[in-house]
Amino acid sequence: MNELLFVVNPVAGHGRSLRVFARLRAVLERVPGVRCVVWHTRGPGHARELAERAALEGYGRILAVGGDGTVHEALNGLMALSPAARGRIAFGVVPAGSGNDFARNTGIPRDPAALATLLASGPASPMDVGVVNGHYFANVAGVGFDAEVARQANRLPKFVPGALTYVFAALWTLSRYRNAAVRIVLDGEILERRVMLVAVGNGAGYGGGMRICPGARMDDGTFRVVVAGDLPKPSVLSLLPKVFSGRHVEHPLVEVYDARHVRIEAERPLAVQADGEIVAASPLSLEVVPSAVRVIGLLGRSSDATTRDHAATAWAPRSADEPPTAGTSPAPGPGPVVERPVADPHQDGRVDTGRRVDIA
Ligand SMILES: Nc1ncnc2c1ncn2[C@@H]1O[C@H](COP(=O)(O)OP(=O)(O)OP(=O)(O)O)[C@@H](O)[C@H]1O
Incomplete structure (x- = not known):
């Protein structure tokens, strides 16, 4: 049975x-x-x-x-x-x-x-899991504007439907949010920026279809990190609708990286969201646990295939011992289950250099 x-x-x-x-x-x-x-x-x-x-x-x-x-x-x-x-x-x-x-x-x-x-x-396929300050997450963890939006969305009356919850929360937050100076360490590489948000994606999206980290794959052993810089409020307003297609990353103040270990320190305590839940405050440390669980689904068929494939063409080549990238994975879809052992979060001590991904 x-x-x-x-x-x-x-x-x-x-x-x-x-x-x-x-x-x-x-x-x-x-x-x-x-x-x-x-x-x-x-x-x-x-x-x-x-x-x-x-x-x-x-x-x-x-x-x-x-x-x-x-x-x-x-x-x-x-x-x-x-x-x-x-x-x-x-x-x-x-x-x-x-x-x-x-x-x-x-x-x-x-x-x-x-x-x-x-x-x-x-079939069930191995999926990576992210961990931020001891909390595991499946999709995206973030600091800054998005975490503040998540905090407001969780407080909105429940009659507000689906994705609209996040649109309302985003507009409300925008009216009072101030960008913050942060220090981001991506696999040892340091960035100092004033940012609206930093989103660390195991998966591509959150907030009911917002592809904040386009090209993120849940089976590639790495995060896609999107650093939205010191955007003025009018730019945020014009960028928000583009997040649903993932095209916000084409803006010159939005940078995209791949990294396995991320640390973020901020000038003031910022709320940290993971899968839309507020789980901590900055500073935050994140790492990928590769192949942590096996999930039923078609991981290669995430809804941002177009943006992902577009982004994948610019990915830096990886060494032979690394997991396949979007561009080199076998065709997605049902097929033989890839049986890889699930990982112990404390045994992946590899440190690698964060890679800038040129999307435009
Ligand atoms: N029996 C329960 N009574 C009240 N709250 C519950 C109960 N079971 C779970 N919860 C809480 O309900 C919250 C909302 O659940 P969930 O996030 O799955 O739904 P959602 O908010 O409608 O969807 P999404 O997160 O995709 O927008 C969770 O934070 C969870 O802790």
Whole structure:
């Protein structure tokens, strides 16, 4: 019997998650040999506990039902396990939140029939996980304007729908935000800048489809770091819509780097967001845990394929022992599962030089 363990956040997506899950479950229950086990979260932080417990109880396919906050919590639960225990688990998401950027970044289909097939029997591939000041994240961690937007978005009334939450929060924050002087260390290379934000992407997007780190791949062992410099407010306003296509990186004050280890110090304490949750204040240290978990989805088919491919043409060549880049990966899509062991976050001590990526 193929047992799927669902960790359902009943309040995600402003309560939409229960309806989304009911539809999916109806499809799954018609699939021979599949059994759904459903655990509901009871409050903030509970998804973390449930995901860890599910793994310890031996469930092999663990699915978070909710948005990026639920994924973030469940992922942190899995990262509490040993690499060997994590390696036995296929983790996935049923997108039922407001933003659903993890689902977007991992190419999860919206159609319930396609999703049911993928969750029940689709391949699981190794995915990197980021860690910032001890908190694991799947998509993007950041400091500066974006973290302030996340803080405001989390405080907005729940009737504001989906991506609009972030647009409202961004406009509100813009009216009062001041850029900050920061020192950024990218794999040993130091940058000193006045910035609007620094976004460190394991995945490409956040905020309901904003491709803040276009070209980021969750399976390449590196972060894509976007440093948005001392942009005046009118430029921010004109750049905001471009973030949805990833074209903001063409602005001369926006720099893009690849790095595995990042440290950021700021002139004043800045809130740090990871997957849209405020997790710390600056200074912050981030590193990639390569192939940390196995995820169900089509990692090579993230929704920013066009921008990613555009960016990949300018990537610096890598040495033979490095993971494949976007430009050298095999064609994305279902196929043999690549079985690589999951990594121990404390064993990847490699330090490399941050690479500037010329996007324009
Ligand atoms: N039973 C519960 N009651 C109240 N809050 C909960 C419960 N279970 C989980 N939560 C909290 O709900 C919050 C929102 O969940 P989540 O982020 O998944 O949905 P969302 O905000 O709609 O989606 P997104 O993050 O993609 O915009 C999380 O921060 C989580 O801690």
